[in-house]
Amino acid sequence: MLFPKCLSGFQKMLTVLAGVLIMGGTVGKAADGIPPEKNLVRLSKIRVDAERLEEYKAFLREEITESLRREPGVLALYAVSEKKDPTQFTILEIYADEAAYRSHLQTPHFKKYKEGTLDMVLELELIDTLPLIPGLKIR
Numbered sequence: 001m002l003f004p005k006c007l008s009g010f011q012k013m014l015t016v017l018a019g020v021l022i023m024g025g026t027v028g029k030a031a032d033g034i035p036p037e038k039n040l041v042r043l044s045k046i047r048v049d050a051e052r053l054e055e056y057k058a059f060l061r062e063e064i065t066e067s068l069r070r071e072p073g074v075l076a077l078y079a080v081s082e083k084k085d086p087t088q089f090t091i092l093e094i095y096a097d098e099a100a101y102r103s104h105l106q107t108p109h110f111k112k113y114k115e116g117t118l119d120m121v122l123e124l125e126l127i128d129t130l131p132l133i134p135g136l137k138i139r
Contacts, residue, residue, distance in 0.1 A: 034096045036135025039075065040128075044091040047123035053087060056120045060089070063113035071107065073100025076138060087122075 048056045064077045076094040081087075095101040104110055 036131075038097040039131065039134060040093075040095040040098050040101045041131050042093045043127040043129060044089075044093060045123070045125040045127065046089040046091070046121055048087045048089065048117075049120050049122055050087050052120040056117055057081075059113050059116050059120075063109055066109035067104060067107070070109070071100070071104055073097070074104055078138070 060079055064079060067074045067077055073096040074094075075096060076092060078092040079089055080091075081089050093101075095104065
């Protein structure tokens with residue numbers, strides 16, 4: 001068996017994601033020469049109303065696409081949902097620094113997502129993290 005039974009689905013996902021980042025990434029400078037040690041890296045754990053799941057996913061896709069297209073300080077937004085419970089989402093968020101994150105919160109596309117999904121999101125947990133290898137990027 002690949003994973004011990006004692007690991008939760010979330011722990012398994014993090015283990016796999018860490019492996020992907022370590023094996024398939026590169027180390028370098030963040031946006032605009034900001035050192036990787038200044039990156040703000042966070043996991044957002046979200047539980048969504050099952051009856052609104054497709055609507056939520058449409059909002060999330062649009063928000064992520066627009067953020068990555070328009071904001072150089074948004075280095076990564078990678079969302080996954082659990083196979084066994086598709087209402088459970090985890091988003092890996094990487095911003096160049098705290099200022100890039102604060103700027104992201106003020107964008108029209110983020111505000112549209114936040115306001116549009118407010119009554120769909122049943123639980124939200126933001127987990128600040130410390131990267132094992134600062135500056136590692138998904139290729």
